[in-house]
Amino acid sequence: MHQLLERMQQNDIRALAKAITMVENDHPEKLELLSDVFSQKKHAHYVGITGSPGAGKSSLVNRLITHIRNEGKTVAVIAVDPTSPFSGGALLGDRVRMNQHFTDDGVYIRSMATRGSLGGLARATKDAVRICDAYGFDVVIVETVGVGQSELDIMKIVDTTALVLTPNSGDVLQIFKAGIMEIADLFVINKADLPGYGKLKALLKELIMMTATADHEKAIVKTVTTENKGIDKLWEKINDHHDYLYNTKAGTKRRIMQQELEVYELIREEIWRDVTKFIESNDELAAITENSDPYKLAIEWYEKWKKEGGN
Secondary structure (H helix, E strand, O other), X not given: XXXXXXXXXXXXXXXXXXXXXXXXXXXXXXXXXXXXXXXOOOOXXXXXEEEOOOOOHHXXXXXXXXXXXXXXXXXXEEEEEOEOOOOOOEOXXXXXXXXXXXXXXXXXXXXXXXXXXXXXXXXXXXXXXXXXXXXXXXXXXXXXXXXXXXXXXXXXXXXXXXXXXXOOOOOHHHHHOOOHHHHOOEEEEOOOXXXXXXXXXXXXXXXXXXXXXXXXXXXXXXXXXXXXXXXXXXXXXXXXXXXXXXXXXXXXXXXXXXXHHHHHHHHHHHHHHHHHHHHHOOOOOOOOOOOOOHHXXXXXXXXXXXXXXXX
16 A cells, blocks of 8 residues: 555545655656555545636535535635636635634545646546545545636536526526536526526526436526525535446446546556657757648657657
């Protein structure tokens, strides 16, 4: 067993932080550590909070943490933020909005930069979630960067995805249409004290009727985080969806799909790492110029890697 995991099992929070840093920085021992972490998973409840910027996701997560802690459960939060173009780190980490929980030993909050990922998550987010699970947290919340329709990677990671919308966000169904609306497991209408709540709820109900299955209908939850309203109902619906997943074939099917996607993703990462190393160390490859044909070069480099470096 990796020494960091041994320290984590003794509730060493510094070991937890170091383990996440290792996977973020692609440390040579990363796969060894993650294999040990996977064998020690404790089946925490993974919850995704996603939605457009300005929907109040961080404030909602802050309230949700308090509610979960009042039930005596421990919580880890992975807040995925935009990437700084200068340092490569997370910009304005959402931990600022959750500072009231900093001194609570039952809460761990970590900001992660997307580092260019188009799916709204950092590549290491799944690994960080697993590490928090192995540490022993009861609930792991992933709050995404809030980039809109491309933010679909969340479905590969969590058990339950809550999509946060607001009444004043315009034509919401047009904004989110094909992708993210379909992967939401429940809808949260936050800032529900604003005008337009009824219209948005009616639109969501119409969408749900078109996508509902025989054994499950997506819930709509009304919240006003400034007044701490609706948080208990939100947590109830999150747990209802969790029970549905673990008591039906749909849940089993989803977990298998997630495992399959992860295996393919890990293989792609290893191949990409191998190809990049080969290209950067091979002086015989044609140099790129402003007039280079990228399609021709891609074929040539790939074929050369397969012949000389891919065996």
